[in-house]
Amino acid sequence: MTYTFPKDFLWGGATAANQFEGAYNIDGKGLSVQDVTPQGGIPAKPGDRNPLITEVPTEDNLKLEGIDFYHRYKEDIALFAEMGFKVFRLSIAWSRIFPNGDELEPNEAGLAFYDKVFDELDKYGIEPLVTLSHYETPLHLTRKYNGWASRDLIGFYERYVRTVFTRYKDKVKYWLTFNEVNSVLHAPFMSGGIATPVEELSKQDLYQAVHHELVASALATKVAHEINPDFMVGCMVIAMPAYPMSANPLDQLAVRDFENQNYLFSDIHARGKYPNYIKRFFKENDIEIDFAEGDAELLAEHTVDFISFSYYMSVAQAHNPEAYETGKGNILGGISNPFLEASEWGWQIDPVGLRLVLNDFYDRYQLPLFIVENGLGAKDVLVDGPDGPTVEDDYRIDYLQKHLVQVGEALQDGVELLGYTTWGCIDLVSASTAQLSKRYGFIYVDRNDDGTGTLARYKKKSFNWYKEVIATDGASLYK
Numbered sequence: 112m113t114y115t116f117p118k119d120f121l122w123g124g125a126t127a128a129n130q131f132e133g134a135y136n137i138d139g140k141g142l143s144v145q146d147v148t149p150q151g152g153i154p155a156k157p158g159d160r161n162p163l164i165t166e167v168p169t170e171d172n173l174k175l176e177g178i179d180f181y182h183r184y185k186e187d188i189a190l191f192a193e194m195g196f197k198v199f200r201l202s203i204a205w206s207r208i209f210p211n212g213d214e215l216e217p218n219e220a221g222l223a224f225y226d227k228v229f230d231e232l233d234k235y236g237i238e239p240l241v242t243l244s245h246y247e248t249p250l251h252l253t254r255k256y257n258g259w260a261s262r263d264l265i266g267f268y269e270r271y272v273r274t275v276f277t278r279y280k281d282k283v284k285y286w287l288t289f290n291e292v293n294s295v296l297h298a299p300f301m302s303g304g305i306a307t308p309v310e311e312l313s314k315q316d317l318y319q320a321v322h323h324e325l326v327a328s329a330l331a332t333k334v335a336h337e338i339n340p341d342f343m344v345g346c347m348v349i350a351m352p353a354y355p356m357s358a359n360p361l362d363q364l365a366v367r368d369f370e371n372q373n374y375l376f377s378d379i380h381a382r383g384k385y386p387n388y389i390k391r392f393f394k395e396n397d398i399e400i401d402f403a404e405g406d407a408e409l410l411a412e413h414t415v416d417f418i419s420f421s422y423y424m425s426v427a428q429a430h431n432p433e434a435y436e437t438g439k440g441n442i443l444g445g446i447s448n449p450f451l452e453a454s455e456w457g458w459q460i461d462p463v464g465l466r467l468v469l470n471d472f473y474d475r476y477q478l479p480l481f482i483v484e485n486g487l488g489a490k491d492v493l494v495d496g497p498d499g500p501t502v503e504d505d506y507r508i509d510y511l512q513k514h515l516v517q518v519g520e521a522l523q524d525g526v527e528l529l530g531y532t533t534w535g536c537i538d539l540v541s542a543s544t545a546q547l548s549k550r551y552g553f554i555y556v557d558r559n560d561d562g563t564g565t566l567a568r569y570k571k572k573s574f575n576w577y578k579e580v581i582a583t584d585g586a587s588l589y590k
């Protein structure tokens with residue numbers, strides 16, 4: 112059955128500064144945690160518990176040059192416009208605006224860069240969707256303060272967000288406070304700029320860092336609405352539904368425990384207080400969150416306008432996980448589901464899971480939702496096509512088509528959804544593995560894992576496919 116998506120549905124694509132801008136030390140930009148993690152944000156080898164962190168940026172770090180969006184943004188935005196994008200998700204690199212993170216005055220050259228990008232988007236009527244912190248904590252804040260483990264970061268973050276809200280007051284409407292805010296539990300360095308090795312990081316310190324981010328997010332929401340009441344501020348979480356391995360009630364309990372670890376973040380953002388279920392977990396793990404005066408009120412009074420999330424995969428859970436094969440590649444863990452196939456990186460593909468997530472979030476919060484990441488990382492092969500080099504990426508089209516059909520189902524279920532941005536609409540550097548060969552884009556970028564390549568852009572088959580999806584308001588999905 113054909114379904115037509117709402118006329119005002121925001122179709123588009125998503126990126127993050129550190130994965131595609133390059134220009135890591137240009138025009139006054141300071142270093143971020145990404146500039147010293149050349150192998151990505153998760154441990155590179157089995158047995159390691161922390162990512163590789165270098166003292167200084169090293170040449171093998173593909174993120175330093177990325178795909179050079181910094182100098183090629185006009186060409187890239189023109190391609191997004193050609194596909195018909197209504198929205199483009201990008202992040203502001205915090206260390207372009209405050210190079211060390213704790214300065215009093217911002218770096219004008221950094222601010223001017225994003226002015227140019229927003230103006231270029233405006234030229235084509237593309238709405239920016241801006242992540243304020245996408246795994247990009249300024250490195251100085253990590254080295255001097257231990258990142259979000261320190262309460263000091265709330266003040267530095269407030270200064271930063273106040274600066275960009277004021278500067279782009281009339282250019283940006285949609286803001287996300289922290290990318291995949293729940294990932295700090297699993298990747299404290301990449302996500303929270305916390306330098307303590309995971310084996311030494313206590314649960315107390317980790318959840319206190321979570322608290323600092325949650326308070327900072329509420330504060331950002333408050334400041335945003337003061338600066339422009341029309342701003343729409345969202346939280347952003349990793350959505351990963353879990354299925355029980357069996358009908359054993361204990362497996363269902365394991366599912367609930369896993370899901371509560373994720374819901375914790377959206378619950379506090381949307382409901383304004385810590386949920387009761389976490390109190391028991393805190394008690395059993397000797398965690399006592401230190402609330403400063405005013406924290407509870409901030410959380411309660413400045414809840415988000417919408418919930419956004421990334422969705423790539425689902426997992427299975429059981430009360431006896433050691434009896435099963437563990438899923439690969441994702442930072443949240445979980446068991447492989449025998450009913451699902453996986454990408455080359457072990458991420459299990461589950462379109463129906465997306466419909467479930469949409470319904471669960473909407474039922475839980477009755478707030479508008481926004482899917483701000485979804486896509487397939489795959490190795491593409493460039494071939495000669497009638498119009499020049501291209502990629503026959505039918506596997507990507509298949510993934511996106513099946514997920515979008517489920518989005519259509521959820522819309523018909525009654526879910527309120529603002530839009531959908533595919534991850535890595537142009538090839539960029541992977542966050543977990545720092546590879547360029549893990550490609551997500553509609554646009555192929557000629558750059559390889561060894562750093563070679565011309566950086567030329569080529570349209571993949573999926574480019575025209577997505578263009579038609581947008582032009583037909585989704586109707587072409589059902590051909």
Ligand code: BG6
Pocket residue numbers: 127130290291421484488534540541542543544549
């Ligand atoms: C999300 C992140 O986890 O997934 C992105 O927000 C990331 O930054 C994306 O790139 C895909 O993951 P990866 O590891 O394949 O790049």
